[in-house]
Amino acid sequence: MVKVTAVDRRRYSRFAVPAPPTPPSNRRLAAMLRRIRRRLDGARLPIVTLIAETERDPFKVLVSTILSARTKDEATAAATRRLFDAASTPEEIGALPATEIERLIFPVGFYRTKAKNLRLAMGVLLDRFGGEVPRTVEELVELPGVGRKTANLVVTEGFRRPGICVDTHVHRITNLWGYVDTRNPLETEMALRAKLPRTQWIDLNRTLVSFGQKLCVPVSPWCSRCPVEEWCPKLGIERSR
Numbered sequence: 001m002v003k004v005t006a007v008d009r010r011r012y013s014r015f016a017v018p019a020p021p022t023p024p025s026n027r028r029l030a031a032m033l034r035r036i037r038r039r040l041d042g043a044r045l046p047i048v049t050l051i052a053e054t055e056r057d058p059f060k061v062l063v064s065t066i067l068s069a070r071t072k073d074e075a076t077a078a079a080t081r082r083l084f085d086a087a088s089t090p091e092e093i094g095a096l097p098a099t100e101i102e103r104l105i106f107p108v109g110f111y112r113t114k115a116k117n118l119r120l121a122m123g124v125l126l127d128r129f130g131g132e133v134p135r136t137v138e139e140l141v142e143l144p145g146v147g148r149k150t151a152n153l154v155v156t157e158g159f160r161r162p163g164i165c166v167d168t169h170v171h172r173i174t175n176l177w178g179y180v181d182t183r184n185p186l187e188t189e190m191a192l193r194a195k196l197p198r199t200q201w202i203d204l205n206r207t208l209v210s211f212g213q214k215l216c217v218p219v220s221p222w223c224s225r226c227p228v229e230e231w232c233p234k235l236g237i238e239r240s241r
């Protein structure tokens, strides 16, 4: 019989396919989120979170969330302020001509479409929900211009009720951690709803949005400054700093 030496074994092991990284357990994920929150303590909050914390008004959260899509936080903040200075109830906003809403919310992204949808949404709020912002994702998505991302953010930030708002950062980061393995935000939301303990739902978005804007940025993340680098498999990351 041929004797296999330690040297042979070492040579052979060089050809071994590395084991895929194990997805973080829920306990590990909770520890990662805790570390990230400690690191970000005092950092600027995402605009909708800031509005929710200062105004405590689900209607303002709804309107600012609609305005915030594809828009920088500074522009969202200024547009929300201008709009609410001019009109602050569903009746008042719904009564404004679309061109006036456009003028007030410019330069938010897609301001013409958002102005049209805002007027329509005010009509549905008044006719179907008595002027009150509904508290469930299923009802919120009935409003024109409100998709699942917006609806979940209104539920979590406006009402502090469990929901999972998956934006680009939540989708990207939970995938690069290997916690989920999904192709789009809807799949990510459903995977997180099935797997993530409910105690983590409400604050997941605000944590990962801040983290994704400041450290785990989409192009070349700051891994050298990251509080969870030792636990991160960096799936799909090709360049980092």
Ligand code: SF4
Pocket (backbone or CB within 6 Å): 176, 215, 216, 217, 221, 222, 223, 226, 227, 228, 229, 232, 233, 234, 237, 240
């Ligand atoms: S180690 Fe890098 S890729 Fe992983 S979470 Fe931190 S910043 Fe993102």
